Amino acid sequence: MFFRKPSPTSSLNYYLPSSSDLFPKTKDKDPNIALTKLNKIKYLLFSFLLIATWLILLRLWLSPTTTTTLTTTTTTTLNNHNKTCVGSYPFYIYNLPPQFNLGLLEHCNNLNIYTNMCPHVANNGLGQPIVTTVTALSSSSSSSWFATHQFIAEMIIHARLENHPCRTWDPSEARLFYVPFYGGLYASSVFREVNLTQRDSLAVDLVDYLQSLPWFNINEGKDHFLALGRTAWDFMRTPSGPDFGANILLNLPPVKNMSVLTVERQPWQGKNQFGIPYPSYFHPKSLTELMTWQKQIGDSIRPYLFSFVGGTRHGLEKAKIRDEILKQCKNSMKCELVQCGNGASKCHDPMAVLEVMSKSRFCLQAPGDSFTRRSTFDSILAGCIPVFFSSHTAYTQYAWYLPDEKNTYSVFIDENDCGEGKKSIEEVLMGISKEDEEKMRVAVINLIHKVTYMHPNASVVEDVSFGDVVDIALERLSRIVEEKISGKDFGSEEV
Numbered sequence: 001m002f003f004r005k006p007s008p009t010s011s012l013n014y015y016l017p018s019s020s021d022l023f024p025k026t027k028d029k030d031p032n033i034a035l036t037k038l039n040k041i042k043y044l045l046f047s048f049l050l051i052a053t054w055l056i057l058l059r060l061w062l063s064p065t066t067t068t069t070l071t072t073t074t075t076t077t078l079n080n081h082n083k084t085c086v087g088s089y090p091f092y093i094y095n096l097p098p099q100f101n102l103g104l105l106e107h108c109n110n111l112n113i114y115t116n117m118c119p120h121v122a123n124n125g126l127g128q129p130i131v132t133t134v135t136a137l138s139s140s141s142s143s144s145w146f147a148t149h150q151f152i153a154e155m156i157i158h159a160r161l162e163n164h165p166c167r168t169w170d171p172s173e174a175r176l177f178y179v180p181f182y183g184g185l186y187a188s189s190v191f192r193e194v195n196l197t198q199r200d201s202l203a204v205d206l207v208d209y210l211q212s213l214p215w216f217n218i219n220e221g222k223d224h225f226l227a228l229g230r231t232a233w234d235f236m237r238t239p240s241g242p243d244f245g246a247n248i249l250l251n252l253p254p255v256k257n258m259s260v261l262t263v264e265r266q267p268w269q270g271k272n273q274f275g276i277p278y279p280s281y282f283h284p285k286s287l288t289e290l291m292t293w294q295k296q297i298g299d300s301i302r303p304y305l306f307s308f309v310g311g312t313r314h315g316l317e318k319a320k321i322r323d324e325i326l327k328q329c330k331n332s333m334k335c336e337l338v339q340c341g342n343g344a345s346k347c348h349d350p351m352a353v354l355e356v357m358s359k360s361r362f363c364l365q366a367p368g369d370s371f372t373r374r375s376t377f378d379s380i381l382a383g384c385i386p387v388f389f390s391s392h393t394a395y396t397q398y399a400w401y402l403p404d405e406k407n408t409y410s411v412f413i414d415e416n417d418c419g420e421g422k423k424s425i426e427e428v429l430m431g432i433s434k435e436d437e438e439k440m441r442v443a444v445i446n447l448i449h450k451v452t453y454m455h456p457n458a459s460v461v462e463d464v465s466f467g468d469v470v471d472i473a474l475e476r477l478s479r480i481v482e483e484k485i486s487g488k489d490f491g492s493e494e495v
């Protein structure tokens, strides 16, 4: 039941150049220092070359002779904010009645039983700006850091799409339709609602509303998509299964025909679900800002072999490995532990978390309440190589964003191979050569742009976007919609 990833296309040139170019190999005595002074100069030169190359590629891309998978409309030029649409079909954003999105924010103090969401929904979902104190960042004074809530991707995506150059205001011009429903905020607000009719009512109302729209019915919803900031499990209650507080949004038949972006897909039944990264704390406004961070984090000195940011989970089978990780980390001189749970815990302080990760060579990512973790993306942002214990923490989730070859950017330790009488995590990680480790870190740092949510008001230099989470999602959705509508059902993905 493994998710086969769509084969990557070479036609879209969003991506930054290969790692060896961006981070030239050094023969430094200390392999943790990625760039020598010479390389810093090279790097600067390279940055200029990169931007120049990008512009040339963009020209090529836009020239009608370039053949691409997106046949008819890739060369459509929509001029919103005088930026050019590249790599995606034009999309339309519905102006939903406010109870489905902005209206929910009026009750932001009641949206989540654990947290007052008001500070988190501010700034289009980026949350409160934070002062950057990470050592690696000390030389820059970027205003692109926010204490972003882990379950808020739907708001950031909405804001990004509103300013996206591929947006069209004319539905007859659109080939993709975005339904800006804040499903995650809705879900958490009704977790404790015991009357199931009431718990589901907003989801049911949404679907009724969609079915009343002419554009929805033309292709039976197949060119429509939702973006949800919470895991698919929160929208997949079944009559037979246990009640975790979920509603039934994703089990409603019209939604099954749509594409659904979610931070965690249901690996077995989620064939119309596509994993998108959890938002981390960095929302850069330009490629330059992103590259500055990549360089700084590449230079970071990493005294810890590995670290774990997390706590225990009581009575959860899939989180059993956490007890073992905590034990091993406490017993290892080479592990830095940021334990969650007690009042003074630093584990929810973004800068404290990033600081530890930027000083660690490997970051352990154990399943928690669900398979996936926001921490995976914090660790990539910090240039720390993620160590996974379940294939559902990343490999079956984020096929659009992470490389197929999992050992090029991560370490996998089967949880059954971890424990009494088995190899310790420390031994496994010590067994990785410095050279392989360095290659993996470069690969991780080169993933940052893909798993980053660009600032929604980014003032993109020229036409240059860097292919962030939203750009990649639009590009993939365009292809999926084409396949769905032409009858080549994407369902063949699932075995």
Ligand SMILES: *[C@@H]1O[C@H](CO)[C@@H](O)[C@H](O)[C@H]1NC(C)=O
Pocket: 081, 082
């Ligand atoms: C966009 O282009 C139009 C005409 O080409 C110009 O009048 C307008 O000022 C431009 N807007 C921005 C934001 O650059």
Ligand SMILES: *[C@@H]1O[C@H](CO)[C@@H](O)[C@H](O)[C@H]1NC(C)=O
Pocket: 123, 124, 126, 456, 457
């Ligand atoms: C983006 O710009 C709009 C309009 O100026 C503003 O209302 C919004 O708060 C800005 N978003 C962020 C995250 O700064």
Ligand SMILES: *[C@@H]1O[C@H](CO)[C@@H](O)[C@H](O)[C@H]1NC(C)=O
Pocket: 195, 196, 197, 198
């Ligand atoms: C649940 O809510 C619905 C709609 O508000 C209502 O008609 C129904 O009577 C409620 N059921 C119970 C058991 O209270």
Ligand SMILES: *[C@@H]1O[C@H](CO)[C@@H](O)[C@H](O)[C@H]1NC(C)=O
Pocket: 220, 221, 253, 254, 255, 257
């Ligand atoms: C979903 O699409 C199929 C065709 O693939 C169609 O027969 C069905 O009616 C659609 N479902 C809904 C609820 O629109």
